[in-house]
Amino acid sequence: MKTAPLPAMAVSSSRSLPEVQRRVSAVHHSTDPEEQLRFYDTWAPEYEQDVTVLCYQAPQLAASCLASVFQESIADVLVLDVACGTGLVAQELQAKGFRRFHGLDGSQGMLEHARRKGLYQELKQCMLGQEALPASSGVYDAVLIVGALSEGQVPISVIPEVLRVTKPGGFLCLTTRDNQSNLRYKSQMQQLLDDLEQRGLWEKVKVQEVEQWERATSQQEAKGGSDYISGVIYLYRKTSRISC
Numbered sequence: 001m002k003t004a005p006l007p008a009m010a011v012s013s014s015r016s017l018p019e020v021q022r023r024v025s026a027v028h029h030s031t032d033p034e035e036q037l038r039f040y041d042t043w044a045p046e047y048e049q050d051v052t053v054l055c056y057q058a059p060q061l062a063a064s065c066l067a068s069v070f071q072e073s074i075a076d077v078l079v080l081d082v083a084c085g086t087g088l089v090a091q092e093l094q095a096k097g098f099r100r101f102h103g104l105d106g107s108q109g110m111l112e113h114a115r116r117k118g119l120y121q122e123l124k125q126c127m128l129g130q131e132a133l134p135a136s137s138g139v140y141d142a143v144l145i146v147g148a149l150s151e152g153q154v155p156i157s158v159i160p161e162v163l164r165v166t167k168p169g170g171f172l173c174l175t176t177r178d179n180q181s182n183l184r185y186k187s188q189m190q191q192l193l194d195d196l197e198q199r200g201l202w203e204k205v206k207v208q209e210v211e212q213w214e215r216a217t218s219q220q221e222a223k224g225g226s227d228y229i230s231g232v233i234y235l236y237r238k239t240s241r242i243s244c
């Protein structure tokens, strides 16, 4: 399924596109997780303005994708927002009627901004992919990882962990990008998603490809002369009979 872009989030920015491209490029190319998180700590105050310049729409798109499978009792759905950043995903989900949010992120600076939104009942710091998630098994009705599954950010080893904390019958919404420096990561992620499906641990509900996911940080990252990179949203449902 291909999707047209949504309007950018309504936050004004003082930074120019080339300035934001340089800044985001730096975060995408860092390989040291500690350095990454220090970067996010310092980026936190300007993160939302900067991603607006890049026409970053993943939070709206993922929220719409997840909301499409919850018709009733949406206010009771317990959501875990993994790599929650400043809380854009909860903000979008709240606009759709979701009310119960827990969030995890490695950056205290990002978590502090998420806390100020007043949407999350619980926020915890966690080094994703390096330690178990601080949550019991089979607790959440829905788990999302938006904008963070990519090269140099959250390792794919977090995916079995998010499956563990999801309730049997619960939903998982994951996003990744199609930019050139993320192709290897995306292919490894795809293999893991397929493997978990073949093992009967979850079933694919929807794969949504989005051509204009966000503005590219450089010409090399985009395909065919476009100013945008594409991205993808995966929606899975944890198998009911299994509690892993």
Ligand SMILES: C[S@@+](CC[C@H](N)C(=O)[O-])C[C@H]1O[C@@H](n2cnc3c(N)ncnc32)[C@H](O)[C@@H]1O
Residues within 6 Å of the ligand: 033, 036, 037, 040, 058, 059, 082, 083, 084, 085, 086, 087, 088, 089, 105, 106, 107, 110, 126, 127, 128, 129, 145, 146, 147, 148, 152, 153, 154, 155
């Ligand atoms: C691009 S932001 C996405 C934030 C939010 N989900 C959104 O869509 O706006 C990526 C987030 O992942 C977090 N992050 C990146 N690598 C991480 C890691 N290894 N462990 C924990 N958090 C990490 C960063 O701190 C940052 O808040």
